Amino acid sequence: MSDFRSGSIAIFGRPNVGKSTLINRLLGHKLVITSPKPQTTRHRILGIKTTEDAQFLYLDTPGLVWGGKGALAQHMDRAAAQGVEEADCLVFVAACPRFQEDDERVLRFIGDHLHGRPVILALNKVDRLAQKDALLPLIATLAARGVFAEIVPLSARDGTNVEALEGVIASRLPVREALYPSDQLSDRSDRFLAAEFVREQVCRRFSQEIPYVTTVDIETFKVDKKVIRIEGVIYVEKEGQKAILVGQGGAGLKAVGTAARREIERHLGQKIYLGLWVKVRSGWSDDLRALRSLGYAGDN
Numbered sequence: 001m002s003d004f005r006s007g008s009i010a011i012f013g014r015p016n017v018g019k020s021t022l023i024n025r026l027l028g029h030k031l032v033i034t035s036p037k038p039q040t041t042r043h044r045i046l047g048i049k050t051t052e053d054a055q056f057l058y059l060d061t062p063g064l065v066w067g068g069k070g071a072l073a074q075h076m077d078r079a080a081a082q083g084v085e086e087a088d089c090l091v092f093v094a095a096c097p098r099f100q101e102d103d104e105r106v107l108r109f110i111g112d113h114l115h116g117r118p119v120i121l122a123l124n125k126v127d128r129l130a131q132k133d134a135l136l137p138l139i140a141t142l143a144a145r146g147v148f149a150e151i152v153p154l155s156a157r158d159g160t161n162v163e164a165l166e167g168v169i170a171s172r173l174p175v176r177e178a179l180y181p182s183d184q185l186s187d188r189s190d191r192f193l194a195a196e197f198v199r200e201q202v203c204r205r206f207s208q209e210i211p212y213v214t215t216v217d218i219e220t221f222k223v224d225k226k227v228i229r230i231e232g233v234i235y236v237e238k239e240g241q242k243a244i245l246v247g248q249g250g251a252g253l254k255a256v257g258t259a260a261r262r263e264i265e266r267h268l269g270q271k272i273y274l275g276l277w278v279k280v281r282s283g284w285s286d287d288l289r290a291l292r293s294l295g296y297a298g299d300n
């Protein structure tokens with residue numbers, strides 16, 4: 001009998017602890033977007049890794065805030081909670097050097113969704129510690145609480161101990177056949193990922209409120225004389241935000257477009273044409289109909 005293992009793994013935690021960076025590191029390639037701004041991830045996104053012995057179905061989830069205002073914030077909390085609800089294995093990510101009140105809140109809020117499944121704690125960003133032993137008292141305190149099945153200190157950024165985490169996860173996946181074809185990498189379309197790569201550049205390049213009031217809709221995605229032609233709209237909420245994004249002489253939008261094009265070409269492995277426009281759609285983030293039409297479906 002085969003002892004192949006396969007199952008879903010929800011990666012969850014508060015915003016900005018490095019969940020998406022960790023998923024990319026576990027997958028061995030970049031699939032999901034990352035940035036220094038909290039609340040970068042807005043959807044539940046499946047990243048699939050198939051090895052000889054196992055199929056890992058990693059679920060990236062939005063950072064849990066709970067109680068955030070507006071339809072978008074509620075969508076994000078729901079997407080994360082549902083990821084936790086449906087997964088075979090749970091990885092709770094926190095960032096060194098402290099386990100904060102916001103981490104405790106995530107644990108409290110998610111408590112109702114655990115249904116007795118063990119939680120693996122990934123203590124990320126150990127590269128920030130000059131002295132690795134400085135972590136031992138924290139690990140001892142957290143272990144003593146009896147909440148976590150395993151505690152794995154690691155660095156998603158430089159890869160330290162990420163393989164160890166994968167080993168711990170593999171040992172906890174159910175023995176069963178692969179659920180997806182071995183060459184499938186995600187449940188998301190290239191069109192969806194293209195919109196994400198554009199939004200990633202907005203998150204990385206603009207400060208303050210701009211990333212939070214921005215969404216991207218890809219209107220055209222077609223093969224046109226061997227080049228993939230992608231056209232999209234970056235929506236913001238107000239005219240002033242549009243002016244900031246477009247920048248002096250269009251420099252802001254151009255920088256976003258150039259960097260996003262490179263990322264999409266890397267992902268697709270071929271040249272593309274990318275056309276981007278900025279439009280104002282007042283109040284889109286708190287309007288359920290607008291959210292749906294912009295790709296924020298009810299459950300993800």
Ligand SMILES: Nc1nc2c(ncn2[C@@H]2O[C@H](COP(=O)(O)OP(=O)(O)OP(=O)(O)O)[C@@H](O)[C@H]2O)c(=O)[nH]1
Pocket residue numbers: 014015016017018019020021022033034035036037038039040041042061062063064124125126127128154155156157158
């Ligand atoms: N020093 C260090 N920084 C890291 C590490 N992992 C992630 N980061 C940084 O932390 C920031 C947030 O990373 P993300 O992966 O986007 O975090 P996230 O938890 O997915 O954030 P949300 O999607 O907003 O909830 C980025 O600036 C990353 O480069 C790490 O191991 N070490």
Ligand SMILES: [Mg+2]
Pocket residue numbers: 019020021033034040041061062063
């Ligand atoms: Mg993320």
